[in-house]
Amino acid sequence: MEPVPNVTRADAAQAVRNPLAFIAGRWTPSPRTVRRAALAALVMAVLIVVTGGAVRLTGSGLGCPTWPKCTDDSLTTTSAMGVHGVIEFGNRMLTYVLCAAVGWAIIAARSQKPYRRSLTRLGWTQFWVVMSNAVLGGIVVLVGLNPYTVAAHFLLSTALIAVATVMWQRTREGDDSPRPLVGKPVRQLGWILVAATVLLIAVGTVVTGAGPHAGDSSEVHRIPLNWENVTKLHAVLAWIVVTLAFALWFVLKAVDAPRGPLHRTRDLFLVLLAQGAIGYVQYFTDLPEVLVGLHMFGSCLAWIATLRVLLALRERPETVADLPGQSTESALSRT
Secondary structure, eight states: OOOOOOOOOHHHHHHHHHHHHHHTTTOOOOHHHHHHHHHHHHHHHHHHHHHHHHHTTTTTSSSSSSSSSSSSSSSSSGGGGGHHHHHHHHHHHHHOOOOOOOHHHHHHHSSSSSSHHHHHHHHHHHHHHHHHHHHHHHHHHTTTTTHHHHHHHHHHHHHHHHHHHHHHHTTOOOOOOEEESSOOOHHHHHHHHHHHHHHHHHHHHHHHHHSSSBSSSSSOOSSSOOHHHHHHHHHHHHHHHHHHHHHHHHHHHHHHHOOHHHHHHHHHHHHHHHHHHHHHHHHHHOHHHHHHHHHHHHHHHHHHHHHHHHHTTTTTTOOOOOOOOHHHHHHHHTT
């Protein structure tokens, strides 16, 4: 155990001016710690989507009828508001846990040696997305669960998952320019797959906005579209995404691509099949809440799997640099 250095008045002043630099000067996390911090932020980004879905599916969207307070007279939920108030307020409190996870990822990335600006920026991007989505969540409540704002709320959460996924991947890579592992046509097919998945998720929010789960037992405005027709469009897009995933796997197999992209594409294909099965079952069983919530969770997994396929089509070899007072062997042992 190394002795903890005494904190002088100058150190305290530095900590106040730039706390991240102060921590980075006294703590060097291992690469595993940085990866775990990035993974924790990603897990929390998915969890906040799932719990947000639970708020909607239990009709607790207006359990706290105002924002930022729970009621006009109380910051927290009251006993008179019942279980719906507890569920809605609990989801609001989970945002602070998400902020803590993102904060840990930022601190770990900032403290890593050598300093990686790109990784730290990904952490800060998550922070600002979380803050923006928190404000948008408040607007959702203030406008009485308007379906368009609810859809935007979910799409912003999807953007957060995307940034968190990229950061998690980047913790396993170096900072050199990416080197493609496959040809340009294959990479273009990967981007088409991502674009189709984004469209699929966007139409899914329209299905929800036009569907029966309004988020509250009161009269809530719905998107004025035929729910059956939008659902069929969503199903067609789902089959397009499945076909693109299979086509990408087939092309990767044909060009003898590395195992990484092949395995990631296979995993995506399996996730999409499971997600499709859940979607059809919930459709033919009148949308039970449990299956709808599971479908939302599957949407997050499918989005992560799609991004991981795209990121697997290139590589950034991890470079190892000697730290001051550390040999090359000890530096290698830390990776």
